[in-house]
Amino acid sequence: MTTNNERHLERALRTIPWGSQTNAKRHDRDGMDQRPAFIKRASGCYMWDLDNRKFIDYRAALGPIILGYQYPPVDAAVRKQMESGTLFSMASPIEVEAAESILDTVGWAEKIRFMKTGADACTCCIRLARSKTQRDHIISIGYHGYHDWFAFAWPNPGIPEALKQFVHEVDYGDINAIDQLFADFGDQLAAAITVPIEWHLSPNPEFIQHLRTKCDEYGTALVFDEVLTGFRLAKGGAAEFFGIEPDMAAYAKGMANGYPLSAYAGKREWMDTLDQTIITTTYAGETLSLAASIAVMDVFRAEPVHEHIKNMGKLLREGFEAIFKETGFPASTVGVDQGMVIDFSKTKEDAHKKLFNALYAKGIFANEQWFISYAHQASDIENTLDSISTSIGEIS
Ligand SMILES: Cc1ncc(COP(=O)(O)O)c(C=O)c1O
Numbered sequence: 001m002t003t004n005n006e007r008h009l010e011r012a013l014r015t016i017p018w019g020s021q022t023n024a025k026r027h028d029r030d031g032m033d034q035r036p037a038f039i040k041r042a043s044g045c046y047m048w049d050l051d052n053r054k055f056i057d058y059r060a061a062l063g064p065i066i067l068g069y070q071y072p073p074v075d076a077a078v079r080k081q082m083e084s085g086t087l088f089s090m091a092s093p094i095e096v097e098a099a100e101s102i103l104d105t106v107g108w109a110e111k112i113r114f115m116k117t118g119a120d121a122c123t124c125c126i127r128l129a130r131s132k133t134q135r136d137h138i139i140s141i142g143y144h145g146y147h148d149w150f151a152f153a154w155p156n157p158g159i160p161e162a163l164k165q166f167v168h169e170v171d172y173g174d175i176n177a178i179d180q181l182f183a184d185f186g187d188q189l190a191a192a193i194t195v196p197i198e199w200h201l202s203p204n205p206e207f208i209q210h211l212r213t214k215c216d217e218y219g220t221a222l223v224f225d226e227v228l229t230g231f232r233l234a235k236g237g238a239a240e241f242f243g244i245e246p247d248m249a250a251y252a253k254g255m256a257n258g259y260p261l262s263a264y265a266g267k268r269e270w271m272d273t274l275d276q277t278i279i280t281t282t283y284a285g286e287t288l289s290l291a292a293s294i295a296v297m298d299v300f301r302a303e304p305v306h307e308h309i310k311n312m313g314k315l316l317r318e319g320f321e322a323i324f325k326e327t328g329f330p331a332s333t334v335g336v337d338q339g340m341v342i343d344f345s346k347t348k349e350d351a352h353k354k355l356f357n358a359l360y361a362k363g364i365f366a367n368e369q370w371f372i373s374y375a376h377q378a379s380d381i382e383n384t385l386d387s388i389s390t391s392i393g394e395i396s
Contacts, residue, residue, distance in 0.1 A: 004050035009037040024062055024367075030353060034360035042069035044375040047365065055365035056380050060373055063228050063253035066309075067299060068375025074257045074295040081291035091285055098290040101297040102255065102263060107236040108245045111271035114263050114284045118227035119145020121250035121262040122193065124279050126150075128248060128270055129191035129221035131277040136166045137188040139181055142195030144225050144250075172198040173207045178214060186218045193223040196238030199369050200334055200341040205242050212244050221270060224249040227262070231255050232309070232338055232371075235300050257296050261289035305374045306338075312372045312381055313337030319385040329392045339371050351395065358391035 009027055012019040018026050019037060027037035036049035045068055047057045060066070067074065081094065099112050106112075115121045122144040130136060144150045148159050150167060168185070170177045172195065182189065192211050197203045215222040224246040230237035231254035239245055248266030255261055265271070299305060314337045324331050330346040344352040352368075359366060364387045 005036045005038055008050055012037075022062065032353060032357045032360060034357045035365075036360075044068045044070075045373055045377075045380055053363065055360075055363050056376075056384055058364070058366035058370045058372070058384075060371035061258055063232070063371060064256070064258045065371075065373050066231060066254040067257050067296065067305065068373045069258070071257055071299070071375075073299060074259075074292050077291045077295035078259065078288045081287050084287070086288055087283065087286050092287050092290075094287050094290045094294070095285050098294050101294050102251075103265065105231070105235055105297045105300055106239070106249075106251075106265060108239050109249065109265035110268045112263050112265035113271070113274070113279070114261060114290070115252075115281065116260050116283055116286075117145070117262055118225075118250060118252035119147050120281075121227065121252055121264045122223075122225055123147045123149060124264040125193065125221070125223040125248045125250050125266070126191055127277060127279060128264070128266075128273045129223065132270060132273040133190045133219065133221065135188050135190040135220075137185045138167045138190060139170055139178065139192040139194075139220075140167050141170050141172050141193070142198060142225060144193060144195075144227075172201060173204045175207060175210050178207075178210060182214050182218055182220075186220075189218060189220040191221040191223050193225055195225050196229050196242065197233070197336065199228075199336070199339050200343070202334070203241070203336060205244070208238075208242050208244050212246075215247070221247040223247065226250060227252040228254075228339075231296075231300070233336065235306055255296065256289050256293040259289035259292035260286075261293050299374075303374070308374055309372045310337050312376045312378070313340060313370070315378060315381045316340070316370060316372070316384065319381065320388065323385065323389050323392065327389070327392050327396065329396060335369075337372075339369050341369050354395040355388075355391055358394050359387055362387040362391065364388075 009019055020026055036053065038050050039047045040050050041048045042057065045057055047055050047069065103109055103112055115124060126138060126149055140150060148163055151159060152164050152167065168181050192215055194211060196208060212222055224238055226237045226249045230251040234240040239249065247270050248264060250264050252262035255263065317333045317337055317340050320333050332343050333340045334343045335341045356366065364384050
């Protein structure tokens with residue numbers, strides 16, 4: 001029987017290339033037939049597909065959902081702002097309020113400006129670094145979005161060949177490669193942009209500190225791409241987690257609980273480069289997302305959000321480890337409790353796919369990475385662990 005999901009997918013593919021706007025949401029990415037192509041509604045840590053199947057969600061809309069879907073005080077703040085308007089012909093006072101509130105939460109940065117996507121925010125940091133240093137070369141660690149300055153890793157016809165010479169990609173943790181690049185290009189390096197952690201690896205404070213030292217030595221901007229770590233790893237993101245301050249950082253997911261907002265923030269001397277280069281876009285001061293962000297920051301200040309996320313993540317992780325041990329399933333958990341990853345490198349080739357497909361069938365929605373929100377409760381974790389146990393039994 002054809003499901004509503006299947007019918008809707010057929011319709012979507014007639015007008016929308018991929019049938020979705022985001023690569024990670026493509027229905028055909030890994031052929032898991034139990035994963036729905038569409039989600040109709042979500043609330044707390046649950047979501048429902050077009051056939052009314054209910055899921056406990058660990059994907060958090062790819063990271064932005066930090067408090068849970070439709071968190072009432074955030075949505076109320078958005079509704080209230082809607083009564084005054086969404087976008088005006090001049091700046092809105094809510095931009096100042098949001099700037100102050102976010103800088104206060106982040107702790108280390110002195111100035112901030114808004115954008116809409118993570119890729120935008122990273123690109124702005126790169127532009128400011130290049131503008132201030134008058135250099136072109138960049139060291140890049142991790143994924144930073146689809147923009148032309150960076151997106152070489154995929155087969156990506158459409159990016160001018162000439163741009164590729166300026167970006168030097170390095171694996172997270174590879175200190176030797178960093179040293180070599182600074183030796184070869186030191187006085188041409190505008191920025192080293194890094195994801196502060198790679199989720200499938202252990203956090204590497206020595207690597208981040210090494211980057212900080214090298215950047216200081218050469219006058220290169222250290223940029224943290226906090227798009228995924230910001231407001232999730234800790235209230236003050238990776239800068240707080242490591243106790244190491246970058247010169248600039250890009251923020252996005254987790255700052256407005258799913259409303260479209262990103263930001264680039266940093267030390268005054270880097271941010272004031274906006275005196276000499278123009279970064280401008282019409283929707284950056286859109287007020288609904290800013291209202292959402294102020295409400296999110298208020299919750300961060302008032303409630304133990306990050307403690308809860310870490311505790312629930314730890315509970316889930318310990319449960320996974322116990323099940324792997326008990327069943328002899330040759331997997332393990334890696335990364336941090338706030339968004340651990342299951343390492344399938346010792347399992348059979350298709351075990352990963354089979355396990356996740358079995359989990360989707362039981363109403364557990366996860367990907368490689370397990371994101372916890374403030375909405376997940378111990379009972380959700382217990383349900384999830386029961387499903388993991390049964391699924392391993394089925395596929396072994
Ligand atoms: C670390 C990191 N940087 C940048 C991006 C790009 O963000 P966006 O998809 O909002 O453009 C992502 C998206 O997943 C990301 O994880």
